Amino acid sequence: MLRAMLAIETRGLCRRFVSRKGTVEAVKGVDLQVADGQVYGFLGPNGAGKTTTLRMLSTLLPPSEGTAVICGHDLRTAPERVRESIGYVSQGGGVDVRATGRENLVLQARLFGVSKTDAFTRAAEMSRRFQLEDFVDRMASTYSGGQKRRLDLALGLIHRPRLLFLDEPTLGLDPQSRANLWEEVRQLRAQGTTVFVTTHYLDEADALCDRLAIIDDGRIVAEGTPDELKQQIGGDLVTVGIAGPAEHAERARTLLAALPGVDAVETADGDRLRLRTKRGELLLPEVVRALEGDGLALQTLMLGRPTLNDVFLRQTGRSLRED
Amino acid sequence: MGKWLRDAMLMYDRNITLSLRSPIWVLVALFQPICWLTLFAPLLSKLSDVPGFPPGGGLTVFTPGMLMMLGIYSSAFVGFGLIPEIRAGIIERFQVTPVSRSALLLGRSLRDLTVLLVQGALLIGAAALLGLKADVRGVAIALVLVMLLGLLMSSLSYRLAIAIPREDALAQVVQFLTLPLVLLSGVTLPLTLAPEWLQRAAIFNPFAHAVSAARALFLGDLGNREIGIAFALFSLLAPLAAWRAVAAFKKSAA
Numbered sequence: 001m002l003r004a005m006l007a008i009e010t011r012g013l014c015r016r017f018v019s020r021k022g023t024v025e026a027v028k029g030v031d032l033q034v035a036d037g038q039v040y041g042f043l044g045p046n047g048a049g050k051t052t053t054l055r056m057l058s059t060l061l062p063p064s065e066g067t068a069v070i071c072g073h074d075l076r077t078a079p080e081r082v083r084e085s086i087g088y089v090s091q092g093g094g095v096d097v098r099a100t101g102r103e104n105l106v107l108q109a110r111l112f113g114v115s116k117t118d119a120f121t122r123a124a125e126m127s128r129r130f131q132l133e134d135f136v137d138r139m140a141s142t143y144s145g146g147q148k149r150r151l152d153l154a155l156g157l158i159h160r161p162r163l164l165f166l167d168e169p170t171l172g173l174d175p176q177s178r179a180n181l182w183e184e185v186r187q188l189r190a191q192g193t194t195v196f197v198t199t200h201y202l203d204e205a206d207a208l209c210d211r212l213a214i215i216d217d218g219r220i221v222a223e224g225t226p227d228e229l230k231q232q233i234g235g236d237l238v239t240v241g242i243a244g245p246a247e248h249a250e251r252a253r254t255l256l257a258a259l260p261g262v263d264a265v266e267t268a269d270g271d272r273l274r275l276r277t278k279r280g281e282l283l284l285p286e287v288v289r290a291l292e293g294d295g296l297a298l299q300t301l302m303l304g305r306p307t308l309n310d311v312f313l314r315q316t317g318r319s320l321r322e323d
Numbered sequence: 324m325g326k327w328l329r330d331a332m333l334m335y336d337r338n339i340t341l342s343l344r345s346p347i348w349v350l351v352a353l354f355q356p357i358c359w360l361t362l363f364a365p366l367l368s369k370l371s372d373v374p375g376f377p378p379g380g381g382l383t384v385f386t387p388g389m390l391m392m393l394g395i396y397s398s399a400f401v402g403f404g405l406i407p408e409i410r411a412g413i414i415e416r417f418q419v420t421p422v423s424r425s426a427l428l429l430g431r432s433l434r435d436l437t438v439l440l441v442q443g444a445l446l447i448g449a450a451a452l453l454g455l456k457a458d459v460r461g462v463a464i465a466l467v468l469v470m471l472l473g474l475l476m477s478s479l480s481y482r483l484a485i486a487i488p489r490e491d492a493l494a495q496v497v498q499f500l501t502l503p504l505v506l507l508s509g510v511t512l513p514l515t516l517a518p519e520w521l522q523r524a525a526i527f528n529p530f531a532h533a534v535s536a537a538r539a540l541f542l543g544d545l546g547n548r549e550i551g552i553a554f555a556l557f558s559l560l561a562p563l564a565a566w567r568a569v570a571a572f573k574k575s576a577a
Contacts, residue, residue, distance in 0.1 A: 058419050059418075059419065060415060060418060060419060080421050083419055083420055083421045084421050086419070088416070088419040090412050090415060090416070092411070092412045093412060094411065094412035094413050094415055094416030095411070095413075096408075096411070096413050097411070098341055098344065099337075099340075099341070103340075107333065107337055108416070108420070110333055111330070111333065111417065111420040111421070111422045112420055112421060113326075113421065155416065159420075
């Protein structure tokens with residue numbers, strides 16, 4: 001029963017590439033469970049194995065090892081059934097620029113077995129929904145980046161798939177088109193479509209995804225809802241700057257570590273101290289009182305919530321923003 | 324089978340539409356053989372008395388050779404059309420649909436053969452205007468033969484394009500492979516004029532048999548042994564090459 005409610009379930013999914021220089025293991029045993037109707041984010045730096053995993057899940061690349069069940073169909077034994085259930089929008093899209101938008105849409109629908117009349121009806125529906133109507137009969141070579149992206153999305157959805165794969169959907173889009181795409185993804189979720197989206201934008205993952213997995217060097221290093229992942233960091237972060245010589249900072253460290261509710265004290269950004277706590281707001285006045293009581297001069301005090309970047313930093317030892 | 328045919332026809336229609344959108348390329352491919360016909364074939368008029376020159380006069384000897392050359396060159400470069408579509412992600416988008424992989428490729432080949440048939444007919448029409456006299460049934464059978472040859476060459480071309488998805492490298496490889504095959508098939512001057520070692524080497528070149536067969540067909544010598552040899556060779560090689568190309572295509576993104 002539980003199985004039927006999963007859009008994606010993988011076990012030990014691996015992919016090796018053999019070249020003259022040797023074997024490269026791009027994906028090293030990925031276990032995923034994506035429930036029906038979720039927007040699931042797949043997060044990781046370039047080269048982490050995001051696209052390789054996506055290509056395996058969408059039947060483009062056979063796994064070297066492991067199993068995957070997509071919409072109830074085994075990836076290895078029933079790839080055709082998988083293809084019937086999924087939509088796939090690759091990073092570069094796949095619009096044929098020598099044809100019109102409508103021709104692209106009609107052919108795409110027909111490749112899924114839709115009759116000619118129905119294919120035209122659906123193409124019209126899609127061009128309404130994605131605001132392509134004004135230019136749908138023009139050659140796609142004349143489209144702007146945002147227009148092409150909307151056509152990509154329409155092509156991925158024209159056969160009404162249960163599950164949509166989006167590979168870096170907002171890469172290279174202007175802020176307006178990006179916001180529109182987010183809105184479209186939210187609407188898809190409202191309609192019950194499962195969306196599996198890879199991204200390396202943390203704000204995107206945070207704003208859009210019900211759950212997410214972080215992949216690094218071919219392995220899943222963290223999985224959960226954005227809030228769960230941020231809570232794993234240990235609640236809030238209080239950053240304290242102390243004026244004066246280094247020994248003052250050392251004294252402050254001992255003092256603050258002893259405060260009730262402080263889970264850990266770390267050194268951050270050189271001479272500042274970072275406290276992990278589950279009760280940030282309540283801790284602030286106590287920090288001030290404790291430092292004043294010991295005659296230490298407080299220079300700066302900051303309360304912050306962990307971001308997905310902190311999660312990423314903790315799991316991979318790298319900041320995603322550096323990419 | 325019904326689904327396969329439907330898929331293949333969808334791809335055929337799409338590719339024909341694209342070809343009709345730029346019909347100039349159909350004519351560009353014809354330019355070379357027509358140049359040969361008008362600018363080179365007249366040189367043969369005095370040669371027809373030379374011992375070893377096949378019967379039938381200049382154009383009747385020359386046009387079948389040009390037909391086969393058209394079949395080789397027009398088809399050898401079809402792989403170039405696949406590369407930008409792979410790069411643009413169009414092929415990948417098709418491959419994630421339930422469309423049959425073999426229909427995806429063979430629908431294209433079918434378009435290539437249609438283009439070749441039109442080109443062949445135009446070439447023979449041009450030769451007729453220049454004064455070609457040939458056996459009508461033989462010409463029709465020669466067109467069937469050139470289609471088989473075209474299927475072989477286009478399949479090889481697609482196979483190569485999948486292995487080498489870069490236009491510059493592919494151009495080198497195709498030129499490298501086709502030139503000796505063309506020279507060693509006697510398309511311009513009949514191999515009956517060639518020294519013995521060259522004639523012996525040509526026995527192993529299927530295109531040489533295609534050219535000999537086409538010459539016999541144009542003359543109306545329908546019982547000629549070369550016709551049987553050519554059809555046997557190409558009915559074997561063309562499906563084999565098509566099958567290999569489809570296998571490579573499936574493997575390229577299984």
